[in-house]
Amino acid sequence: MRPLPDTGRGGRADLAVAGVVLVWVTAVLLLDRGATLGQQRLLGGATWALLLGLLAREAPLVRAQTAIVVAFATAVEYTFSPLLEVYLYRLPGVPWFVPPGHGLVYLAALAIGRSPQARARARPLVTATAVAGTAYAVWGLVGPGRLDVLGAFWLCCxxxxxxxxxxxxxxxxAFVVVTYLEVLGTALHVWAWQPYDPTGLVPIGNPPSGAAGGYGWFDLAAVLGAPALLRAVRRARSRLLWRPAPAQR
Known part of the structure; x- marks a missing residue:
C-alpha cells in the first residue's frame, strides 16, 4: 500500500483541512437552498477564496494536482449537467461554487489520506471502505428506492x-467526503440525478451509490498531468524573469 508523499503538514493540520472543507460544504449547500443567482455567485467567490487560502500552504505539486482536478471536474460538470442533463442543479447551469468545490473535496481527501491517523489504521480503513461501499451499492440494486446501476459501476471503479x-x-x-456531499446535496434538492443516463439504458440512483469512484479518475488525471503543468509554469517564470544583456557600445 503506497502512502501519499509527505507535504510537511502534521496530523492535526491535515484533519483540520478535512474538517474545514466538510463544514464549508455543509454551510454552502444549506445556504444554496434558497439562494438567488447573485447570492449563489457570492458563495462561489467565497469558495474560491477558501480553496486558494488552503492551497497557499500546500506544496507546489499539490497545487498543480488540485488545479488539474478543478479543470477536469469543471469540464465533466458542464458536459454532464447542462449538456447531457445526467443531473441538474436547482438553478440553470453549474453553480459558481462547484468548480472550486471539487478542488476542496480533492484536497480534503488528500489530507485525510496522508494524515498519520489514517496511515496508522490503513488496512482497517481500506477494508471498511470496501465493505461500506459494496453494501451501499447492493442496496442501490436491491433496495426499495430507485435502481442504481451507475452507482454499482462506479463502485467497481x-x-x-x-x-x-x-x-x-x-x-x-474521497469515499467519506463525496458520499457525504452527494447525500446531503440531493437531500437538500441542490441538485438531482435523472432516473436514467442519456441512452435510457442505465438506471441511476439519486445519488448514485459509488460516486466516489469518479474521484479516482480525477486523481489519475492529476497525477499524470501535474508534472507537466509544473514544468510549464517553471518555463513561463523563467521567460518572464529573463532579461537580455545590454548591448555593448
Whole structure:
C-alpha cells in the first residue's frame, strides 16, 4: 500500500483541512437552498477564496494536482449537467461554487489520506471502505428506492482504485467526503440525478451509490498531468524573469 508523499503538514493540520472543507460544504449547500443567482455567485467567490487560502500552504505539486482536478471536474460538470442533463442543479447551469468545490473535496481527501491517523489504521480503513461501499451499492440494486446501476459501476471503479491506485487512503477520504456531499446535496434538492443516463439504458440512483469512484479518475488525471503543468509554469517564470544583456557600445 503506497502512502501519499509527505507535504510537511502534521496530523492535526491535515484533519483540520478535512474538517474545514466538510463544514464549508455543509454551510454552502444549506445556504444554496434558497439562494438567488447573485447570492449563489457570492458563495462561489467565497469558495474560491477558501480553496486558494488552503492551497497557499500546500506544496507546489499539490497545487498543480488540485488545479488539474478543478479543470477536469469543471469540464465533466458542464458536459454532464447542462449538456447531457445526467443531473441538474436547482438553478440553470453549474453553480459558481462547484468548480472550486471539487478542488476542496480533492484536497480534503488528500489530507485525510496522508494524515498519520489514517496511515496508522490503513488496512482497517481500506477494508471498511470496501465493505461500506459494496453494501451501499447492493442496496442501490436491491433496495426499495430507485435502481442504481451507475452507482454499482462506479463502485467497481472505487474498488479498483483501492486495490491498484497510487494511495488507497486517498480514495478512503474521497469515499467519506463525496458520499457525504452527494447525500446531503440531493437531500437538500441542490441538485438531482435523472432516473436514467442519456441512452435510457442505465438506471441511476439519486445519488448514485459509488460516486466516489469518479474521484479516482480525477486523481489519475492529476497525477499524470501535474508534472507537466509544473514544468510549464517553471518555463513561463523563467521567460518572464529573463532579461537580455545590454548591448555593448
Amino acid at each position: 472505487l474498488l479498483g482504485f483501492l486495490r491498484w491506485g497510487r494511495s488507497a487512503l486517498l480514495y478512503v477520504g
